[in-house]
Amino acid sequence: MDDDRIFKALADPTRRMLLDRLFAQDGRTLGDLEAGVEMTRFGVMKHLRVLEDAGLVVTRRNGREKLHFLNPVPIRRIHDRWIDKYTEGPASFLAGLQRSFEEEDRSE
Amino acid sequence: MSDLSTQLYQVLLRATPEQVWEAITAPDRTRLYFHGAHVENTAEWHTSRGPDGADWGDGPVCEFDPPRRLVHEWRSAYDPELAKEPPSRVSWEIEDTGDGSCRLTVVHDRLDDSPRTARSVSGPGWGTVLDGLKRLVEEVTAP
Incomplete structure (x- = not known):
């Protein structure tokens, strides 16, 4: 069941690109991650949510910022x-x- | 080059927070998955020793809140090159997910001035340890 979520999360080029960007630099904000992506903020948020549900991305609060980490x-x-x-x-x-x-x- | 100064690992474990806490604080548990290290965490001090008793790194425990949160300094005494680098910090957070499982999050940070340690623990480093920990606690709790 967990595996299904992971494969589903990986079966999308935008989500793989977001993982690659986190691999290059971890602990990024949504604003940082959406820069240079041809997609609305809402679209990027939706993709990040799928990655989070699969456990591939974990978020942490740092003051007022929400940072995304690759797990x-x-x-x-x-x-x-x-x-x-x-x-x-x-x-x-x-x-x-x-x-x-x-x-x-x-x-x- | 990837920025490794703050590393985060999360794993879902089918075990109680108490079982996970024991697995990360009792040396007779840690030696089964942590490269053989006998790791002891008390409210004051973190000690890691090799199977032969060698110093593998110790340091103060900054937070000790069983069975939820443990924060301690990390020193890579197991490798002479890494041992020259300044201490970093490891935080363990255990969250009960309410369905007989818990979520363990390990954050290894303050690695800005310890790039060799950062590289050596990254990815497969912590990944292997946490995978071993998962197997250990889930084996114990299997019906």
């Missing part, structure tokens, strides 16, 4: 659950294949 923990979980599992076999096979080619090159 990497759910992405890590998705990575461990859905990415590691499928890449481990083929990736290690390809790494082994590459090594064997390199050894052949050297022996020639």
Whole structure:
């Protein structure tokens, strides 16, 4: 159920762009995040809400400002659950294949 | 380059605030998920020791409000290069979500003058620790 929300949140280019912007600089205000985005403030707020519901963005108050932070923990979980599992076999096979080619090159 | 001077991590745990509090303050719990570190947090002092008893960093506890809030200084004594950097601060906040779960938020800040520590704890650093903590407390509470 949590995973559904995370995948849904990630399945949108604007939301992925907002995550990238937070990765480049964390702890940003809404005003900061909407600058340079071709979208209304309301639109950006809606996207941030989806990211918050998925746990990918967490907000903190700092005086009068509301700051948005990237929370990497759910992405890590998705990575461990859905990415590691499928890449481990083929990736290690390809790494082994590459090594064997390199050894052949050297022996020639 | 990403700005890492304030880092925030949040995880939802199917456990009570008391179980989470114990998991972050009792050395026989922390050693199971915190890179083997025996971490002890009292109302006054935070101590982290390696499995062999080596100093992995200690410092004053600034806030101690069981089972809700713990704030302590962080010193990276586990690595000689990182140990040269000034202390930073780690805050643990536990919120009861009212449905048998709680939300744990970890903020590691005051890292402005400790860029090496900031890099070493970022992303997979705290991510791995909190994932291990989640597994530990949820295993204990599983029916």
